[in-house]
Amino acid sequence: MSTAQPPVPVLPGTTGSELTAGKLPQRAVPAVYGVAALAAVGLALAGMNRALAIVLAAAVAGVFLVGWAWLVEGRRRAIDRLVTISVTSAFFAALAPLVSLVETVAVKGSARFDAEFFTSSMRNVVGEGGGAYHAILGTLIITGLATLMSVPIGVLTAIYLVEYGRGRLKTAITFFVDLMTGIPSIVAGLFAFAVFAIFFGPGIRMGIMGAVALSILMIPIVVRSTEEMLKIVPNSLREASYALGVSKWRTIVKVVLPTALAGMITGIVVAIARVIGETAPLLVTVGAITSVNGDPFNGRMSNLPVFSYDSYRSPGVPPEPYLQRAWAAALALIIIVLALNLVARLVYRRYGTHLR
Amino acid sequence: MSTAEPSDKIALTGGSRRDRMRRMGDQVFSGLALGSGVLILVALSGVALFLLIQGWPALTADPSQIPGGDGFVNYVAPLAFGTILSSAIAVLVGIPMAIAVSLFIVFYAPKRIAQTLGAFVDLLAAIPSIVYGLWGVAVLGPAMVGLQGWLEGHLGFLPFFKGPVTTTGRTMFTAGLVLGVMILPIVSAVTREVFSQTPRKLIEGALALGATRWEMIRMTVLPFGRSAIVGASMLGLGRALGETMAVALILSISGDVTFNLISAGNPSTIAANIALKFPESSGLAVDVLIASGLALFAITLVVNMAARSVIARAERGAR
Numbered sequence: 001m002s003t004a005q006p007p008v009p010v011l012p013g014t015t016g017s018e019l020t021a022g023k024l025p026q027r028a029v030p031a032v033y034g035v036a037a038l039a040a041v042g043l044a045l046a047g048m049n050r051a052l053a054i055v056l057a058a059a060v061a062g063v064f065l066v067g068w069a070w071l072v073e074g075r076r077r078a079i080d081r082l083v084t085i086s087v088t089s090a091f092f093a094a095l096a097p098l099v100s101l102v103e104t105v106a107v108k109g110s111a112r113f114d115a116e117f118f119t120s121s122m123r124n125v126v127g128e129g130g131g132a133y134h135a136i137l138g139t140l141i142i143t144g145l146a147t148l149m150s151v152p153i154g155v156l157t158a159i160y161l162v163e164y165g166r167g168r169l170k171t172a173i174t175f176f177v178d179l180m181t182g183i184p185s186i187v188a189g190l191f192a193f194a195v196f197a198i199f200f201g202p203g204i205r206m207g208i209m210g211a212v213a214l215s216i217l218m219i220p221i222v223v224r225s226t227e228e229m230l231k232i233v234p235n236s237l238r239e240a241s242y243a244l245g246v247s248k249w250r251t252i253v254k255v256v257l258p259t260a261l262a263g264m265i266t267g268i269v270v271a272i273a274r275v276i277g278e279t280a281p282l283l284v285t286v287g288a289i290t291s292v293n294g295d296p297f298n299g300r301m302s303n304l305p306v307f308s309y310d311s312y313r314s315p316g317v318p319p320e321p322y323l324q325r326a327w328a329a330a331l332a333l334i335i336i337v338l339a340l341n342l343v344a345r346l347v348y349r350r351y352g353t354h355l356r
Numbered sequence: 357m358s359t360a361e362p363s364d365k366i367a368l369t370g371g372s373r374r375d376r377m378r379r380m381g382d383q384v385f386s387g388l389a390l391g392s393g394v395l396i397l398v399a400l401s402g403v404a405l406f407l408l409i410q411g412w413p414a415l416t417a418d419p420s421q422i423p424g425g426d427g428f429v430n431y432v433a434p435l436a437f438g439t440i441l442s443s444a445i446a447v448l449v450g451i452p453m454a455i456a457v458s459l460f461i462v463f464y465a466p467k468r469i470a471q472t473l474g475a476f477v478d479l480l481a482a483i484p485s486i487v488y489g490l491w492g493v494a495v496l497g498p499a500m501v502g503l504q505g506w507l508e509g510h511l512g513f514l515p516f517f518k519g520p521v522t523t524t525g526r527t528m529f530t531a532g533l534v535l536g537v538m539i540l541p542i543v544s545a546v547t548r549e550v551f552s553q554t555p556r557k558l559i560e561g562a563l564a565l566g567a568t569r570w571e572m573i574r575m576t577v578l579p580f581g582r583s584a585i586v587g588a589s590m591l592g593l594g595r596a597l598g599e600t601m602a603v604a605l606i607l608s609i610s611g612d613v614t615f616n617l618i619s620a621g622n623p624s625t626i627a628a629n630i631a632l633k634f635p636e637s638s639g640l641a642v643d644v645l646i647a648s649g650l651a652l653f654a655i656t657l658v659v660n661m662a663a664r665s666v667i668a669r670a671e672r673g674a675r
Contacts, residue, residue: 083570179400182598184656191407195406284635312605
């Protein structure tokens with residue numbers, strides 16, 4: 001038996017003094033931040049930039065607390081407080097863009113978020129009026145086609161990886177699915193363009209090209225989420241089915257998939273939400289037109305993200321109606337994306353398998 | 357799966373019709389599943405192949421015919437510079453923030469609401485990039501004018517903040533910040549996962565020795581999650597390199613190659629350049645854009661491969 005002791009980590013600056021050092025009053029933190037919040041409101045009312053007032057007040061409060069703790073509690077506790085404050089501030093700072101973004105889009109988008117926006121196209125519209133009916137229809141068709149292509153391929157691949165795959169091929173497919181999640185969206189668009197351009201010439205623009213591009217982005221998301229869901233189906237269910245003499249494929253179709261269904265639907269809805277706002281791949285494959293086109297195999301097709309981009313990037317004269325339509329399209333997109341995410345979460349909470 | 361599965365090789369009863377049907381069903385189904393998996397391998401190599409085919413004329417064309425008249429490499433080089441510069445800012449801003457956010461969610465936030473907070477951070481990834489672009493031009497850009505003016509006045513001796521400052525805020529600095537926000541949820545998702553797997557005995561051991569929460573994190577969580585942080589950062593870098601629409605909308609582009617982050621003259625990025633030029637291009641110009649897309653694809657592929665192998669090693673170590 002060895003008598004060597006494992007090395008004991010020595011905490012920097014540990015002397016006895018911390019044990020006897022004082023502590024800040026229990027309510028110190030809420031009190032200081034309460035004062036800071038009042039100060040921020042005061043500064044904002046006095047005409048200071050709202051964001052700047054909040055940042056300034058929070059920073060002063062933080063410095064004050066850390067300094068106070070340093071004097072009363074010693075260096076180590078003060079550093080601990082400094083980190084706590086920094087990490088918490090970082091979290092709220094990270095959410096600030098989300099809040100500001102949603103607020104901005106809601107305010108600017110509501111100007112033209114009316115019935116006409118959803119019922120009329122931009123055909124023969126110059127200046128005021130018009131809407132995004134053609135773009136909404138195009139987005140639904142393109143995303144729908146992309147979903148039709150991605151879901152069978154994605155789900156079957158996940159089934160292969162979980163139920164059948166072994167050895168190098170499984171490793172290779174897992175690795176390439178991971179790499180596919182990293183393909184820049186514009187590259188996916190160029191790929192779809194390159195494929196179709198070889199067969200139809202360089203001027204080709206069709207809705208289906210956009211759907212192919214979106215599928216490239218969507219398949220890996222579907223595979224990863226379905227794979228996770230199939231993995232948490234307990235093996236006892238599979239074994240019970242085999243013991244009854246049910247063949248493997250019927251076990252998968254009748255036992256495994258129904259058990260994982262809610263989670264799979266959640267993953268698919270999240271995947272749809274992820275690609276429905278993609279602009280770059282549609283910009284290079286589908287193009288934009290002002291009138292309604294419901295045929296994905298024939299000619300350019302408008303869609304919400306590109307509609308928003310085009311209206312903002314190259315507005316007519318006067319620019320206001322175009323910019324308002326761009327923001328309204330952005331608002332519609334955000335609402336769609338947030339609603340899809342919410343639906344996904346609700347489906348999973350209501351019907352999901354909680355087996356972990 | 358490590359389940360005992362009915363093997364195809366053992367035919368229990370000779371060959372009744374039902375058994376044949378049953379085996380055929382199994383074969384068709386496993387064939388479909390395998391086919392889909394292989395299709396993904398084909399698709400990924402197809403991306404490289406078709407981009408190469410369509411971009412080939414640009415790589416072999418006479419240098420004088422490439423836009424700019426100096427050949428493909430000289431066409432792409434300034435774009436690559438802009439791509440790397442904007443991504444570098446994004447990484448510098450986004451990754452420390454992402455790590456702090458992950459630490460907050462895993463170790464500081466009340467356990468009950470931690471999952472909900474994580475969902476809010478994930479929402480950042482759900483916002484379409486076009487909306488980030490619009491927001492960057494309309495809100496963040498103008499809001500940054502004051503700060504950029506201050507930077508020019510006080511740090512103007514650095515090449516990054518030489519100015520002259522813009523009135524719109526549509527600068528490399530703003531674009532990089534927006535990219536930083538966009539990569540934050542991706543980095544945070546990975547680091548959150550690994551931080552929460554830090555062995556309890558290490559955490560409790562550190563706390564039992566009298567470590568403060570920060571000392572516990574510094575001595576157990578960060579060393580444990582180090583390679584995951586590296587991998588997640590590279591994943592974020594890959595995302596920032598390929599981000600298109602936000603940069604295309606925000607950046608006011610002159611094509612200058614400069615480290616000056618706050619002036620109106622900024623280099624473009626490969627992705628933004630494709631989005632801006634593609635709709636109006638034809639002939640060889642399209643081929644050039646596709647070839648530049650191939651270059652972007654190659655860069656992001658290398659970055660992602662490295663990131664994935666680092667993360668895979670970290671996850672194996674975690675188990």
